[in-house]
Amino acid sequence: MSDEPVWRTTSGAVSRRLFIAGTGSILAAAAVGGRAAAASPVIADAARVPALVIGSGYGGSVAALRLAEAGIDVHLVEMGMAWDTPGADGKIFANTTSPDQRSFWLRTRTKQPLSNFLGFPIDKDIPRYTGILDAEEFSGITVYQGRGVGGGSLVNGGMAVTPKRENFGSILPTVNADEMYSTYYPRANAGLGVGLVDPGWFDTAECYQYARVGRKHAQRSGFPFVFVPDVYDWRYMEQEQANTVPRSALAGEILYGNNYGKKSLQKTYLPRIAATGRVTISPLHRVTSVTPASGGGYTVMLEQLTTSGTVSATKSVTADKVFFAAGSVGTSKLLVKLKATGALPNLNGEVGKGWGDNGNVMCGRANHIWDPTGSLQSSIPCGGIDNWAAGGAFAEVAPLPTGIETWASFYLSITKNPNRAQFTWNPATQSVDLNWQTAWKQPSIDMAKSIFDKINAKEGTIYRTDLFGTYKIWGDHLTYHPLGGAVLGKATDNYGRLAGYQGLYAIDGSLIPGNTSVNPFVTITALAERNIEKIIATDF
Ligand code: FAE
Numbered sequence: 001m002s003d004e005p006v007w008r009t010t011s012g013a014v015s016r017r018l019f020i021a022g023t024g025s026i027l028a029a030a031a032v033g034g035r036a037a038a039a040s041p042v043i044a045d046a047a048r049v050p051a052l053v054i055g056s057g058y059g060g061s062v063a064a065l066r067l068a069e070a071g072i073d074v075h076l077v078e079m080g081m082a083w084d085t086p087g088a089d090g091k092i093f094a095n096t097t098s099p100d101q102r103s104f105w106l107r108t109r110t111k112q113p114l115s116n117f118l119g120f121p122i123d124k125d126i127p128r129y130t131g132i133l134d135a136e137e138f139s140g141i142t143v144y145q146g147r148g149v150g151g152g153s154l155v156n157g158g159m160a161v162t163p164k165r166e167n168f169g170s171i172l173p174t175v176n177a178d179e180m181y182s183t184y185y186p187r188a189n190a191g192l193g194v195g196l197v198d199p200g201w202f203d204t205a206e207c208y209q210y211a212r213v214g215r216k217h218a219q220r221s222g223f224p225f226v227f228v229p230d231v232y233d234w235r236y237m238e239q240e241q242a243n244t245v246p247r248s249a250l251a252g253e254i255l256y257g258n259n260y261g262k263k264s265l266q267k268t269y270l271p272r273i274a275a276t277g278r279v280t281i282s283p284l285h286r287v288t289s290v291t292p293a294s295g296g297g298y299t300v301m302l303e304q305l306t307t308s309g310t311v312s313a314t315k316s317v318t319a320d321k322v323f324f325a326a327g328s329v330g331t332s333k334l335l336v337k338l339k340a341t342g343a344l345p346n347l348n349g350e351v352g353k354g355w356g357d358n359g360n361v362m363c364g365r366a367n368h369i370w371d372p373t374g375s376l377q378s379s380i381p382c383g384g385i386d387n388w389a390a391g392g393a394f395a396e397v398a399p400l401p402t403g404i405e406t407w408a409s410f411y412l413s414i415t416k417n418p419n420r421a422q423f424t425w426n427p428a429t430q431s432v433d434l435n436w437q438t439a440w441k442q443p444s445i446d447m448a449k450s451i452f453d454k455i456n457a458k459e460g461t462i463y464r465t466d467l468f469g470t471y472k473i474w475g476d477h478l479t480y481h482p483l484g485g486a487v488l489g490k491a492t493d494n495y496g497r498l499a500g501y502q503g504l505y506a507i508d509g510s511l512i513p514g515n516t517s518v519n520p521f522v523t524i525t526a527l528a529e530r531n532i533e534k535i536i537a538t539d540f
Contacts, residue, residue, distance in 0.1 A: 042282035043302070045315040049075045052300055052319035054287045054334070057151020058521050059508030060325030061269035062191075062528035068276035070536045075319070076279055077302060079286035079326075080105070080147030081130050083154060083257065083266070093132065093154075093257025096379070097403060101127040103256040105134035105147045106309040113144065113255070113362070113478055117402070119466040130284065130307045132257050136329060138434040141357060142478045143329055149283050151327060152521065153264040154257050156480070157381055158231040159396065160194040161518035162526075167388070171516050171523065174489040180526060188526035193263045194229045197382040198238070202227070205241050207250050209374035211383050213367065214397030214409055218385040221458045223451060225383055228396070228519075231268070232380045236261035240378075252401040254379035262380070285315075287326070287334065290504070291343040293318050298503065321503040321539070324486070324510070325528075328355065331510040332423045332485025333432040335498070340425030346500030350490035352423035355434065356483050356514020359393075359415030361444040362475030363452060364400070364464030367407045371459075377401045385411075391450030392416035392443075394518055408464055414481070415447040420514050423485055441476035448474075481520050486510035488527070496531040503539070507531055 043049070051067050053060045056078040064076045086092050087102060094102045099110050103126065110123045133155050134145045146152040162185050168177045202208050215225040232249060239245040240261065248260035258264065273279045282302075289301035297320040304313040324331040336352040338344040367373065377399040385395040395413040400406050419440035426433045456462060463473040486492060486506040491499060496511055498504040509524045511531075516523045 041280070042304075043075050043077065043280060043285065043315065043317060045313070045317070047075070047317045048297075049073065049317060049319050051075070051321045051323065052077060052317065053323040053325055055151060055324070055326035055330060055508065056149045056265070056270075056281065057146065057153065057325060057327055057508060058265070058525045059528045060151065060323065061265050061273065062525055063323045063325060063507045063532050064279050065269050065273045065276070066529070066532040066536060068273060068278035070540065072278070072536075072540060074279045075317075076273070076281045077285045077287055078149050078151075078281065078283050079305065080132070080149065080283065081307065082281075082283040083132065083148045083150065091259050093253060093259050095252045096255055096401060097252045099124070099126065099256060101129035102131050103133060104129075104131040106130060107135070111135040111142065113475065113480075114400075114467050116466055116469055119470045128308055130305060130309055133255055138436060140436040140438045140440070141434070143482050144478060144480050145327055145329060145482070149281060150265040150270060154266070155255055156521065157254055157379070157396075157398075157519075158262050158264075159381055159519040160189065160192055160229045160231050160522050162189065162522050163517045164388075167517040172488060172512065172527065174494050175527070175530070180530065184526040184530040185522065187529050188522050191269060191529070192231050192522065192525060193268050194231055194522070195234050196227055196229045197234055199227060201238055202382065205238075205378075206374060207241055207376050207378040208382065209372070210377050210399055210409065211381070211397045213371055213373050214385070214411075215383060217409065217455050217459055218397075218451075221455045223385045223387055223455075225397075226386050228382055228384050230380055230382060231263040233261045233263060237378065237380070249378045249380045250376060252379055252403065254401070289343055290322050290334070290338060292501070296320070298322050321505070324498075324504070324506045325508040328482040328485050328509040328512075331506055331508055335486055335491070335506075336423045336425050336432050340427075344501060344504075348491060348499040350487060350499070352485055353420070354484040354487040354490065354513045355421045355423060355436070356419070357417065357436070357441075357479035358481030358483055358515050358520060359413070359417035359444045359447070360479040360481055361413050361415060361441055361448050362398075362468070362478075363411055363413070363448060363473055364467050365409045365411075365452060365456060366462050366464050367409055368459070368461065369407065372405050372407055373400070373409060375403060375405045385451055387451050388416070388517060392447035393451055395448065395451055396519075408467075410467075411448070411452070412480070413444065413448040413451070414518060415444040416515065416517070417441070417444045417447070419443065420484065438476060441474070445474050445476060481516075483509050483512045483516065483520060484514045487513045495534045497535070497539075505531075505535060
């Protein structure tokens with residue numbers, strides 16, 4: 001295995017093979033998956049099922065696919081919507097410039113990651129609806145997550161990064177790196193349809209002027225700029241730029257879903273799941289409890305939700321095996337509650353611990369008037385500044401797809417922040433707290449400054465102070481990358497089997513102890529592929 005970062009050598013060929021042939025439209029993909037979905041009813045009250053998977057993001061989709069391929073009937077339960085039906089505008093998903101009820105999970109006002117522009121607040125009132133992006137607020141941090149069949153893949157930027165091999169030991173210290181890099185990362189990259197922008201096209205594409213400015217500034221300060229793979233269909237992106245297809249990334253679609261070119265799980269794992277004929281998907285079903293059943297297996301309590309978030313029915317089903325794939329926050333909250341309230345008292349004391357934010361911190365820089373970043377910006381980032389080894393930061397050169405020239409360079413940094421938080425049950429509020437403190441982002445800010453102070457000094461530029469409030473430089477109040485809470489080898493064994501109970505598993509971002517050094521979903525997918533292979537071989 002070469003020491004070359006994997007993102008430089010990833011081929012785009014895989015992505016084209018796996019992509020739904022002939023169209024980039026999510027409507028077409030939904031129609032393929034939708035036929036199977038329509039044929040399979042949602043889970044019935046009092047059902048007895050062999051395997052129940054909670055959550056349909058990366059971990060849940062891998063688990064469902066591989067179990068079904070092994071001949072096991074699976075019920076995949078998802079609290080968000082199916083996202084297969086167009087709204088009044090003919091599109092399934094809203095865009096960032098005009099958020100509406102589809103955009104946020106049960107909020108009456110948007111809570112956009114960039115809350116201000118030129119110092120003015122940009123959030124607006126929306127109808128309360130089971131929308132796609134959850135801005136879940138804990139005391140010191142807002143955690144953004146996807147809601148719907150496809151989980152975070154619906155809302156994310158699709159940056160599909162395999163960590164450098166030399167960093168893997170600190171990401172998942174108990175996992176055999178040789179196996180991951182020879183088998184499970186390649187499997188995950190193939191399954192997700194990961195591809196790389198054509199560097200020659202990048203050099204001339206109007207929509208990546210912002211990224212070329214980012215590259216120029218990085219290189220002039222001596223930092224390596226690296227292309228970052230993505231699950232976006234790059235051929236479709238080129239057609240968007242040429243204006244020969246409906247625009248998606250070039251129409252500001254990100255955060256609230258993407259109608260055409262992004263290969264979310266709706267275009268990769270989920271159609272393969274549907275094709276097995278063994279998986280029932282129940283959208284708008286929220287798991288509230290899992291407890292041992294008297295006759296063996298587990299009683300799982302579900303709430304069926306309306307699109308306004310009210311409970312229309314409760315169901316009790318029995319599952320022989322239960323896979324927690326509700327995401328780092330969702331899985332942690334369930335496990336902490338179930339242990340504390342006596343539903344699963346034998347879970348060990350590691351449950352809820354080891355949670356981190358992947359060191360996320362955002363900032364913007366104000367460029368000179370002769371350095372415009374472009375009014376047309378692709379919402380899909382394709383490059384980053386790698387200062388991980390020297391300064392502990394890997395910074396995505398991110399878009400600001402406002403439709404107007406802003407002269408702003410915008411960045412999401414992933415940093416080596418050492419702080420870890422814990423989820424605990426709060427009996428007074430009957431809910432789960434997270435003890436993260438905003439001040440714990442300071443190491444992330446310092447690491448990001450290792451890049452941007454230097455660039456500002458070299459370019460004679462300053463930080464933007466108008467994007468996260470008034471006179472506030474750092475977006476230090478949020479994360480897109482929650483990780484941990486049911487850490488591999490601590491709350492579980494080395495394959496995600498939860499301590500204390502046979503037949504209960506964690507199989508999502510909750511297994512990863514807080515940091516992946518790069519964007520996390522390829523690692524979440526690869527780890528799930530590794531774990532489910534072992535579980536199917538030994539536990540069924
Ligand atoms: P996840 O994908 O969150 O799926 C969990 C699912 O469980 C969700 O669909 C939930 O609705 C559902 N759920 C939760 N609780 C329950 C319950 N009680 N009952 C039923 N269902 C439930 O988990 N990562 C990258 O690698 N590259 C990127 O470019 C990137 N960009 C991002 C941009 C944004 C705005 C956001 C929010 C995230 C981004 N991420 C990115 C992070 C990535 O999407 C995230 O790490 C994965 O989605 C986590 O995968 P999991 O399978 O752990």
